[in-house]
Every structure is written in C-alpha cells, then in structure tokens.
Amino acid sequence: MTYVVTETCVDCVHRSCVKECPVDCIYEGARSLYIQPEECINCGACVPVCPEEAIYFEEDLPESSLPHLNDNEDFFTQTLPGRSEPLGSPGGAAPVGRLGVDTPMVASIPHRAATLCTEAGE
Amino acid sequence: MSDYRTDAIHANQHERPFDMTTDATVDTPRARCPIDDEVGATFHQWLGDRSVYWSDGRDAWIVTGYAESARILEESDTFWRDIPQRDGASEFWGRHLLMMEGRDHRKMHAVHMQLTGEKFAENIRARARQLARDLAARLVKQGRAELAADYVDTIVFMIGCDFLGFDVNDQSLMDVMLAQMKIRAKWKEALHAGSGIPLNSKIAQDGQAALAKMASVLMPIILKRRDNPRDDLLSAIWKKGPSVYADWNERDVLSTIWSSFDNETKPLSRGLMYTLCRDQPLQARLRGNPSIVPGFVEEGLRFLTPFRTIRRTVKKDVEIGGQKMRAGDGIYVITPLANRDEQKWACPYAFDAEREQTATHLAFGYGPGYCVGRYVGRVEAEEIVGAILAETSNFRLDPAAAVKPEWAGEMYHSVTPIHAILQK
Numbered sequence: 347m348t349y350v351v352t353e354t355c356v357d358c359v360h361r362s363c364v365k366e367c368p369v370d371c372i373y374e375g376a377r378s379l380y381i382q383p384e385e386c387i388n389c390g391a392c393v394p395v396c397p398e399e400a401i402y403f404e405e406d407l408p409e410s411s412l413p414h415l416n417d418n419e420d421f422f423t424q425t426l427p428g429r430s431e432p433l434g435s436p437g438g439a440a441p442v443g444r445l446g447v448d449t450p451m452v453a454s455i456p457h458r459a460a461t462l463c464t465e466a467g468e
Numbered sequence: 469m470s471d472y473r474t475d476a477i478h479a480n481q482h483e484r485p486f487d488m489t490t491d492a493t494v495d496t497p498r499a500r501c502p503i504d505d506e507v508g509a510t511f512h513q514w515l516g517d518r519s520v521y522w523s524d525g526r527d528a529w530i531v532t533g534y535a536e537s538a539r540i541l542e543e544s545d546t547f548w549r550d551i552p553q554r555d556g557a558s559e560f561w562g563r564h565l566l567m568m569e570g571r572d573h574r575k576m577h578a579v580h581m582q583l584t585g586e587k588f589a590e591n592i593r594a595r596a597r598q599l600a601r602d603l604a605a606r607l608v609k610q611g612r613a614e615l616a617a618d619y620v621d622t623i624v625f626m627i628g629c630d631f632l633g634f635d636v637n638d639q640s641l642m643d644v645m646l647a648q649m650k651i652r653a654k655w656k657e658a659l660h661a662g663s664g665i666p667l668n669s670k671i672a673q674d675g676q677a678a679l680a681k682m683a684s685v686l687m688p689i690i691l692k693r694r695d696n697p698r699d700d701l702l703s704a705i706w707k708k709g710p711s712v713y714a715d716w717n718e719r720d721v722l723s724t725i726w727s728s729f730d731n732e733t734k735p736l737s738r739g740l741m742y743t744l745c746r747d748q749p750l751q752a753r754l755r756g757n758p759s760i761v762p763g764f765v766e767e768g769l770r771f772l773t774p775f776r777t778i779r780r781t782v783k784k785d786v787e788i789g790g791q792k793m794r795a796g797d798g799i800y801v802i803t804p805l806a807n808r809d810e811q812k813w814a815c816p817y818a819f820d821a822e823r824e825q826t827a828t829h830l831a832f833g834y835g836p837g838y839c840v841g842r843y844v845g846r847v848e849a850e851e852i853v854g855a856i857l858a859e860t861s862n863f864r865l866d867p868a869a870a871v872k873p874e875w876a877g878e879m880y881h882s883v884t885p886i887h888a889i890l891q892k
Contacts, residue, residue, distance in 0.1 A: 347545065366586075366787045368838065387542045389838035390574055394581040404576055 349392060350418050352411040355379050355400035356455050358463035363392035370438040373421065375448040377455075380421040383410035384435045397464040417451045424449070458461055458463060496785050501819035502746040507739075507772060508817060510875045514802040516646035520789030526662075527793065528798035529782075534809035534830070536789045537801045540780055547799065549837070550781040553872035554664035556672050560655065560679075563713065565840070572837065576712045580840035588631075588665030589843035595850055596627045598889065599636070600855030605740045608859050608890045612866060614747075620737040620852060623651065627848055628728035633700025634689060635782045643737045649730055656730075660779065663798075683722060690721050701728070731742050732831075733845045735774035737852045737881030740765065742873055742883045744773075744821065744853070745865045750821055753858045764821040769831035771819045774802035778833060779843035803830045804881075862891045 351363075356378045363379065364372045364449045371385035372392060381392075381401075393401050402408070404415050426447045437444050502846040516523075517532030531537050540547045549558050552567045561567050565576045599622050607613040625646060626636045634641065655675025665672055690702060697703035705724050709716035744751040752760055779800040782793045793799075808816035812827035832839035839845070856863065865873070869887030876882070 347543075357684065367609075368834075387538070387835045387838075389835055390577050391838060394578045394585065405569075406571060406574070420534065 347388055348386040348418070349388065349390065349401055350404055350414050351379045351381055352400050352402060352407070353452075353455060354398040354416045355378040355396070356452055357460070358398050358400075360397050360463075362395040362397065364439065366391045366395045366433070367439075370440055372398075372461060373433070373436075373439045373442060374444045375421065375426075375452065376446050377448055378452045378459075380418045380449075382422050382435060382439075383419050385421075385437065407428050413451065416447050420449050420451075427453075469565075485560060489490060494528065495684075501743070501750065501821075503743050504818055504842070506694070507819070507875070509615060510881065511776065511802065511867065514800075514805060518789065518791075520791045522791070523800075526798070526800060528800055529793060530800050530802060531789070532802045532805035534806045534812055534827075535779075537803065537806040537830055538834050539788060540799060541778065541830070541833055541837060541871065544836045546783055546786050547780040549779065550798070551660075554659060556655075556659060556665070556667040556675075558839055559667060559672075560659055563720050564726075566724040572712065577707045577836065577840060579712055584841060584844050588701075589847040591848050592627070592631045592844070593851060595630055596851040597855060598853050599623060599626050599630060601859060604790050604855045604859040608892050610890075612887070612889055615856075615886040615888050616738045616882070619856065620741060621734055622646070623852055623855075624731070624733050624848060625729055625739065627851075628731075631701050631844075632725055632728050633693060633698060634686070635701040641685050645682060645729065648678040648682045651675060652682070652726075653730055657877065657879055658662045660777075675832060686722060686725075690718050694718065694721075713714040714838055727841060728844075731746060731841055732775050732839070732847045732880065733841075733852075735877065735880045736765075736768055736831075736845070737770060737849050738882040738884060738886065739772040739774060740768045740849065741888075742886050743768065744857075745863060745886065745888055748862070751857070751862070752852070756863075758854055760822060761850050761853050761857075763823070763848070765846060765853065766825055766829075767821050767823055768801055768823065768849070770807045770813070770829040771804075772881075773807050773829070773831045773833065774881050775833070775879065776802065776804050777878055778803060778830075779835075801830075803833075806830045817829060830849075860892065861888050863888050865889075887891075 350394070351364070351372070359374065361374070364374070368389060368391060368458065369385055369387050371382045373380050373382060376412060390403065402411065407415060424436065425432050426445070426449065428447055433445070514530060514532060516530055516532065520531050520536050522531060523530050525829055531540060548569055549562070549566065557567065565573065565580060568576055603619060603623050603626070607619055613619055629642070630636050636642065651674050655671050658671045693700070693702040694706050698704065702721065702725070705721050709724070713720060735859070744754070754764055780799040780801065781795040782795055782799065784795050788794050808827045810816055814826070832842045866887040866889050871885055871887070873883045873886055
C-alpha cells in the first residue's frame with residue numbers, strides 16, 4: 347500500500363509534502379512529484395499539507411486518477427528519458443535532488459498556467 | 469549490574485548491552501550523560517535473545533528491532549490496534565481517532581494534521597512561551613519546586629487549555645480538570661496494559677466518574693463554541709469534524725480534545741527536566757545557546773522514548789523477524805529499543821543532545837498511526853525547557869528531598885518526583 351501523487355500536482359509542485367514526509371520518499375521530476383511506493387510508510391502526513399489536494403491513499407484514489415498509481419511506481423522502476431537505468435529505491439529524495447524528467451504519462455499532460463495553482467499555504 | 473551482559477543479549481543483532489562498568493558504548497569526545505545507564509536500566513527487561521520473540525508472561529510477541537518495529541507500525545492491514553475491542557474503550561475514547569481504522573482513520577488523521585500541524589504549532593509558540601515563563605518565574609520565587617507536577621504537568625495542561633480556548637485564569641475549572649485528569653490517567657494506563665481492565669473495576673469506575681465531572685465543566689464551553697465560534701481549536705474542531713462524521717456532536721469534540729490535556733509531552737518533559745538536573749554541563753550549554761534546545765528535545769524523544777510500548781494485534785498470519793505470527797496474537801513494540809539501532813544511530817545508548825538525528829525515531833510511532841500531535845508536542849517541550857533555562861541561573865535536584873526520583877510507567881514512561889532547587 348502507498349500514497350500516490352496525482353495530476354493536480356503537475357506544474358504546481360509546492361513541495362509542502364516533501365518537507366512533511368518523515369522518510370523523505372517524495373521525489374521531484376520536472377513537472378510533478380512522485381512517491382516511492384517501497385519507501386512510503388503510509389503515514390499520510392503528506393495529504394493534508396498539499397494545497398492542491400493531489401495526494402491520495404491508493405485505496406481512496408478517484409477513478410480518474412487511478413493511472414497515477416502505476417505511474418508513480420513507473421517513475422522508479424522504468425528507465426526515464428535521458429537516463430541510463432531506473433531510479434529504483436535510493437532511500438531518500440534529498441540526496442537525489444530534482445531529476446528534471448517525468449514519466450511519459452505526466453509529460454504528456456497539457457501544461458497548466460501557474461495562475462491555476464493554489465497559493466501555497468492557503 | 470553486569471547481569472545485562474548475557475549471551476542472549478549478545479545474540480541480538482539489534483541490541484547492545486548496557487555496559488555499566490566501562491565506556492565501551494560511548495566513544496564520542498563528549499563526556500557521557502549521567503542518565504545513560506539509568507535510563508538503559510529501565511527497559512532491560514524487554515531484551516530477549518532475538519529482535520522478535522515470544523513472551524509467555526506477556527502472552528504476546530515482543531519486538532525490539534527497528535526494521536521489524538517499523539514494519540509492524542507501517543503495515544496496518546496486517547497489524548493494528550486492539551483498543552476498540554477492550555472493555556470500556558468506547559466509554560473512555562468515544563469516537564476517537566484511536567478507535568478507528570482504514571479509511572475513517574485516514575480521514576480523521578488528516579483532519580487532525582490540518583488542525584494541529586506545523587503552522588498551528590508555530591502559532592501557539594509565543595503563547596506557550598509566555599505561559600511557561602510565567603509559571604517558571606513563580607516557581608523560581610519559591611526557590612524550590614517539584615518539577616514534574618508543579619511545572620511540567622501543569623504547564624502542558626495549561627498550554628493545551630489555552631489553545632483549545634478554555635480560560636486558564638478560571639481557577640475552579642483548572643482545579644477540577646487537574647485533579648480529575650490524574651484519575652483518568654490511571655484508567656488510561658490500565659486500559660492499555662495487558663488485555664485491559666474490566667469496566668466494573670474500581671479504576672474504571674473512578675475513571676468514568678472523573679470523565680463525568682470534567683464533562684460537566686467542559687461541555688457548556690464546548691457548546692458555546694458551537695454556537696459562537698472563536699479563533700481557537702475548539703471552534704476549528706466543530707468546523708472540521710463533520711467531514712469525518714456527518715452527525716458530529718459535542719461528545720465527539722470532547723473525545724477529540726483529551727490528548728491536548730494529557731499527552732506524551734508530559735513524560736518527555738519530565739525526563740528532560742530530570743536530565744538537565746543531572747547533567748549540569750549540558751544545562752549550562754543549553755542556557756548559553758538556546759538554539760540547541762530543539763536538538764536536545766529531539767534526542768530526548770529518541771533516547772527517553774516516553775511512549776515506550778506500542779500495542780498491536782496480528783490481523784492475519786505473517787512471518788516477521790524469522791518468527792511466524794498468527795492472527796489474533798498480541799504484540800508489544802518496544803520503541804526505546806528500536807530507537808537504539810546501531811545501524812541508524814552512532815552510539816545509540818548514549819544521550820547526546822547535540823547529535824544529528826540520522827534516522828526517523830519511533831517516539832511518535834510510525835506509519836498510519838504517526839502521532840498527530842508531534843508538532844505541538846515539540847513546540848511545547850522546547851518552550852518548557854527554554855522557559856526554565858531562561859528563568860534560572862541554575863536548577864538541580866534537591867539533595868534534602870525525602871522522596872527520590874523514580875522511573876515508572878509501561879505505556880507512558882517517566883520520572884517523578886523531581887524535587888529541585890531553583891536559583892534565579
């Protein structure tokens with residue numbers, strides 16, 4: 347079981363959840379964040395701090411967001427464009443830093459204007 | 469003392485014996501803290517020959533390893549609380565977070581974090597500091613105080629009352645609550661211990677009477693906030709509650725607020741006060757450099773781990789730590805031992821207030837039950853420590869005290885009494 351970042355994170359990326367996560371399991375792509383399912387401890391600390399309400403427990407995912415369950419996992423298990431091997435389970439996002447690349451599914455989502463994001467801390 | 473050094477203990481890859489005769493476990497340049505061995509001795513009885521072992525005496529599995537403890541606390545489908553099945557649990561907790569699981573638990577957990585997360589905790593910091601400074605100053609004027617009851621227990625209760633929206637200057641309300649909360653605490657400890665305690669036992673009956681007395685003074689104020697909301701936590705709880713239960717009512721508000729009055733901050737802060745009394749060089753360093761107080765609190769959480777036995781029940785057959793657990797088996801997760809994993813912390817048996825925390829300690833639990841009060845608790849403890857350091861030039865144990873400090877408590881573990889001499 348894991349928590350999952352969904353489409354409302356894309357192009358907003360407030361990172362409030364990154365700071366909140368006690369095990370540093372939320373990684374940054376180019377336009378979205380991704381939760382490493384093997385590292386997530388299911389504490390749910392990330393959910394209430396996300397201004398976009400983008401994070402769900404996998405059992406609570408709205409039907410329209412279900413593809414993000416596999417897509418979050420793909421970020422770590424598939425070789426991303428421009429990289430030589432899958433990211434895997436690094437054991438912490440901070441040392442990895444911003445990867446600057448997304449899964450093909452997230453990359454294909456139409457760009458959203460920053461004005462459509464919720465102000466952080468609202 | 470060398471009894472701790474048994475072969476069984478050596479066989480446990482996660483544990484290191486408390487070496488009471490040498491400095492073998494402490495190889496940092498800093499002098500060892502006087503409480504290192506004393507605190508270690510308070511949980512030696514939980515050490516076994518493996519990091520997961522069966523205890524006939526407890527009729528349950530004892531888990532002391534970090535990885536196994538974290539897995540048990542994380543995998544809520546396989547391991548969860550048995551509190552709702554205990555006699556008197558619904559009378560004690562009502563529809564409290566601890567009575568929930570699955571989706572309802574996640575919703576309520578998120579509501580708690582929305583209400584009392586980091587922002588809320590930082591917002592109450594200034595007021596917590598003021599209350600703590602005022603109380604510490606009053607005690608310093610007396611020259612002597614019992615720091616557990618007169619300072620820590622009182623100030624944690626006052627801060628909670630204040631941010632909820634109760635009037636801390638209402639002495640009659642404070643008197644009723646302080647007295648009755650002690651009776652409730654006994655029931656709480658008994659409810660969690662072993663397989664619990666019958667509802668018709670004296671402790672539970674006294675506890676119920678205490679709850680009724682407290683409800684009689686709190687409920688009129690709770691209802692006032694429903695009808696006339698203010699900028700306080702009581703009003704916010706009224707507002708947020710219906711997102712969990714559509715029929716959210718005053719009993720639910722009451723069930724939600726208990727942990728603001730009585731929580732892990734008390735045993736933690738008692739331990740911190742005692743540590744400062746015992747370790748005068750550390751006290752001087754913290755007084756001279758308040759910026760290291762948060763690190764001192766964090767190490768106190770790891771080292772003292774006041775919430776030291778987390779209970780779980782196995783929901784489905786599982787293998788963990790080389791042991792086969794069956795559905796229905798009970799588990800004690802021994803958090804202070806998990807917090808001494810040498811793979812996670814260097815010299816874990818030493819209290820080092822200035823250490824870097826190299827792993828997530830389990831003092832606030834882990835996984836879906838991760839403590840919702842962790843931000844508030846840290847702020848309270850930091851301000852409690854900061855206030856007494858600021859109001860004194862020195863405080864230390866009173867050598868003339870008739871009753872010496874003693875560590876006790878299986879769920880909330882702490883030290884009391886702490887009779888101290890306070891110097892302005």
